Amino acid sequence: MPGFDSDVLVIGGGPAGLAAAIAARRKGFHVILADAAHPPIDKACGEGLMPEALDALVRLGVPLPEGAIFRGIRFVEGDVEIDGRFPAGTALGVRRTELHYTLLHAAIAAGVELHWNTPVEALSVDGAVLNGEPVSCRWLIGADGGQSRVRKWMGVRVLDRRVRYGFRRHYQIAPWTDRVEVHWGPGLQMYVAPVGEQEVCIALLSRDPQTRVDAALEFFPDLAARLADAPWLSEERGGISATRRVAAVTQGRIALVGDASGSVDAITGQGICLAFQQALALADALAADDVERYESAHQGIMRRPRWMAELLLLMDQRSNLRAHVLELLARNPGIFRLLLASHVGEFAHSIRFIVSHAPAAVEAGRR
Numbered sequence: 001m002p003g004f005d006s007d008v009l010v011i012g013g014g015p016a017g018l019a020a021a022i023a024a025r026r027k028g029f030h031v032i033l034a035d036a037a038h039p040p041i042d043k044a045c046g047e048g049l050m051p052e053a054l055d056a057l058v059r060l061g062v063p064l065p066e067g068a069i070f071r072g073i074r075f076v077e078g079d080v081e082i083d084g085r086f087p088a089g090t091a092l093g094v095r096r097t098e099l100h101y102t103l104l105h106a107a108i109a110a111g112v113e114l115h116w117n118t119p120v121e122a123l124s125v126d127g128a129v130l131n132g133e134p135v136s137c138r139w140l141i142g143a144d145g146g147q148s149r150v151r152k153w154m155g156v157r158v159l160d161r162r163v164r165y166g167f168r169r170h171y172q173i174a175p176w177t178d179r180v181e182v183h184w185g186p187g188l189q190m191y192v193a194p195v196g197e198q199e200v201c202i203a204l205l206s207r208d209p210q211t212r213v214d215a216a217l218e219f220f221p222d223l224a225a226r227l228a229d230a231p232w233l234s235e236e237r238g239g240i241s242a243t244r245r246v247a248a249v250t251q252g253r254i255a256l257v258g259d260a261s262g263s264v265d266a267i268t269g270q271g272i273c274l275a276f277q278q279a280l281a282l283a284d285a286l287a288a289d290d291v292e293r294y295e296s297a298h299q300g301i302m303r304r305p306r307w308m309a310e311l312l313l314l315m316d317q318r319s320n321l322r323a324h325v326l327e328l329l330a331r332n333p334g335i336f337r338l339l340l341a342s343h344v345g346e347f348a349h350s351i352r353f354i355v356s357h358a359p360a361a362v363e364a365g366r367r
């Protein structure tokens with residue numbers, strides 16, 4: 001490492017920063033990571049790790065954290081229920097703090113140099129300033145979340161930013177299903193993820209910053225009844241669910257990962273998965289000494305989740321459209337399974353489905 005304190009300096013030690021640090025370290029780089037907070041870092045989150053996120057963890061060499069397996073998604077509105085199982089693989093509900101510990105231990109085992117309680121206040125000519133000390137690096141990774149200062153210091157423009165508000169609370173109750181349930185209400189959704197044998201995470205997403213979990217539960221009497229006697233295991237915690245597109249994710253020797261590099265609405269349950277996939281793609285680009293390669297890889301990673309997020313946000317905003325879509329999906333569960341397969345990256349299953357159903361659909365169209 002001639003001339004530099006490290007090959008890679010990662011700013012931010014959330015899921016994206018730790019994954020990026022582990023991936024870079026596994027390519028043989030010397031990696032320093034700095035975060036303003038101290039582990040375990042908690043955050044308002046629905047705490048669902050989709051099948052692709054688990055695949056990415058395996059590729060990162062990180063053991064799966066403890067949690068509760070779920071095998072599909074269920075949409076619920078009033079009497080309408082649409083249920084779909086993932087075509088392959090399973091997903092995992094994991095407490096955010098548990099995920100952080102798992103990633104932290106993997107980073108330590110990989111040999112990442114970690115600096116907690118270390119806010120990064122400025123970039124320097126060849127790195128950044130940590131605790132008043134300049135640290136030089138060959139590559140700098142901004143993994144400092146949606147409000148990324150690294151992104152601002154780079155001068156990267158935010159092209160699109162739409163905000164919703166998220167809150168979550170844990171309840172002590174045995175999960176009643178191996179699905180993540182998404183309950184649709186007027187301008188809001190509540191979703192339920194199993195995260196332990198006796199624990200579920202309830203997350204609320206809405207456009208109103210004043211709405212909280214208890215008020216939202218009034219729209220979902222069945223869910224409220226289930227939770228009525230369940231003790232809380234955590235205080236309500238809030239956060240921003242942003243749809244954000246940025247003009248670039250690389251600039252010279254600086255790259256952005258995770259929410260710093262743009263995000264899709266939390267209703268997709270894809271934020272952490274995207275961060276892991278970006279971390280792997282970035283490490284490949286660094287190993288090839290070609291940071292720009294990451295720019296196009298990043299676009300590819302974001303394409304499908306963005307499309308799905310737009311569809312779900314449209315359903316959030318237009319209740320008539322939502323009613324039609326839910327009715328259509330309830331009558332044609334195969335379409336829901338197809339959308340689900342596409343959402344979790346099981347294109348082969350989607351295509352097999354289309355091929356097997358296309359003749360019947362064409363025939364129905366002719367009649």
Ligand SMILES: Cc1cc2nc3c(=O)[nH]c(=O)nc-3n(C[C@H](O)[C@H](O)[C@H](O)COP(=O)(O)OP(=O)(O)OC[C@H]3O[C@@H](n4cnc5c(N)ncnc54)[C@H](O)[C@@H]3O)c2cc1C
Binds near residue numbers: 011016241258
């Ligand atoms: C309500 C809600 C529900 C969600 N549900 C899901 C879900 O079910 N599944 C899913 O996959 N995703 C979900 N998400 C999205 C997911 O939480 C994010 O995509 C994920 O946290 C992004 O990780 P990150 O590491 O990029 O950012 P963060 O988790 O925000 O981490 C950024 C880190 O950078 C540090 N930092 C910031 N500035 C500095 C600085 N100047 N110096 C040093 N350190 C700094 C912070 O301390 C923090 O630790 C949800 C989000 C919300 C709001």
